[in-house]
Amino acid sequence: MTIDLPLIHNKLHYNQSASSDPSGSPTQQDLRNLLDHYFSIAHLNDRLQDLPHQFHHPQCRPWTPIDWQAIALDQIVGIQPQVFLSILRGAIDTEAPIRGYTQTSRQYLEPIDPRMARFVGGVVGEDGQLLEPGLWEKEERQHTPALLKVYSQLTGEKVIPQPHRVRAYQAEANPTVALYRHGLHRVATEYGAACLYLWLMAHTTGPLQAVLHELLLDEINHMAKFWGFGIWAYPNSSLPHIGWTLLQTMQGRVGYQRDRSSLVGTLQRMTDVLGWQAWSARNRWTFTLTCFHALGRLSRWNQHLTPAFLQDLLGESPCHCSKENF
Numbered sequence: 001m002t003i004d005l006p007l008i009h010n011k012l013h014y015n016q017s018a019s020s021d022p023s024g025s026p027t028q029q030d031l032r033n034l035l036d037h038y039f040s041i042a043h044l045n046d047r048l049q050d051l052p053h054q055f056h057h058p059q060c061r062p063w064t065p066i067d068w069q070a071i072a073l074d075q076i077v078g079i080q081p082q083v084f085l086s087i088l089r090g091a092i093d094t095e096a097p098i099r100g101y102t103q104t105s106r107q108y109l110e111p112i113d114p115r116m117a118r119f120v121g122g123v124v125g126e127d128g129q130l131l132e133p134g135l136w137e138k139e140e141r142q143h144t145p146a147l148l149k150v151y152s153q154l155t156g157e158k159v160i161p162q163p164h165r166v167r168a169y170q171a172e173a174n175p176t177v178a179l180y181r182h183g184l185h186r187v188a189t190e191y192g193a194a195c196l197y198l199w200l201m202a203h204t205t206g207p208l209q210a211v212l213h214e215l216l217l218d219e220i221n222h223m224a225k226f227w228g229f230g231i232w233a234y235p236n237s238s239l240p241h242i243g244w245t246l247l248q249t250m251q252g253r254v255g256y257q258r259d260r261s262s263l264v265g266t267l268q269r270m271t272d273v274l275g276w277q278a279w280s281a282r283n284r285w286t287f288t289l290t291c292f293h294a295l296g297r298l299s300r301w302n303q304h305l306t307p308a309f310l311q312d313l314l315g316e317s318p319c320h321c322s323k324e325n326f
Ligand SMILES: [Fe+2]
Pocket: 095, 140, 143, 193, 219
């Protein structure tokens, strides 16, 4: 199925110009219209159904050409330019170092599903050398350079990324449990990035918006694939169980200061790096609502991910364990 993204993209301009807000800022209705499209069941299904094809014929999603030279500060709408730039710096630091992320995930995935391990982490030789990066890495590694280009176009300055320390793979007796915990945080990160780029896209126009649109498409693509894979691999999981696992992960890491793998650590780091303290009340409110409504649309989509649908797509689920086993 082909999704007509440019049409909706144009619709955003229409909605913005028709916005009743005197500042020209996107209204909650503008944001809901974007969510209705990008987080629609049709779009999420389309991205998930693409996964088996990418297992066999991995191919990067091509970006629409962007007029980088035309990116300018007056394309920011409804966010203070200084705040927008601090969000950009935060996103640059969060996107790096992608190689570290992909190789950790590959190690957790390998015992459970080699196809997915290859999709995220590529092919590794017997000596541990990476022979071919995974598709996830190939698509994600375009993000930091794109954001750097946007930043230097807007400010005339170069920013040096300060990549985060990646929490290394930790072998556990039960690889099913290990992947479950690791995977939850990966899905959460893709979801957070998708919400952020959608919200930023609503606050921009022209070529600046076009860059954020490409980033959004990549993050939603990965989020849908990871989410669907997770539901397929852990059919007995439930929302309360997911919440409980995240809570346990948090409690288990009390000894670590701001551990990157705990959910609280992730959220704290995200608000820190995005300079949340400097955001206007309106920006905070609309971003929070965007995240909230995005989650609502994801749980609606989740109801369509029946075991039969997922088995048809990805084959027999590898985990037949009950909730108590992981
Ligand atoms: Fe990314």
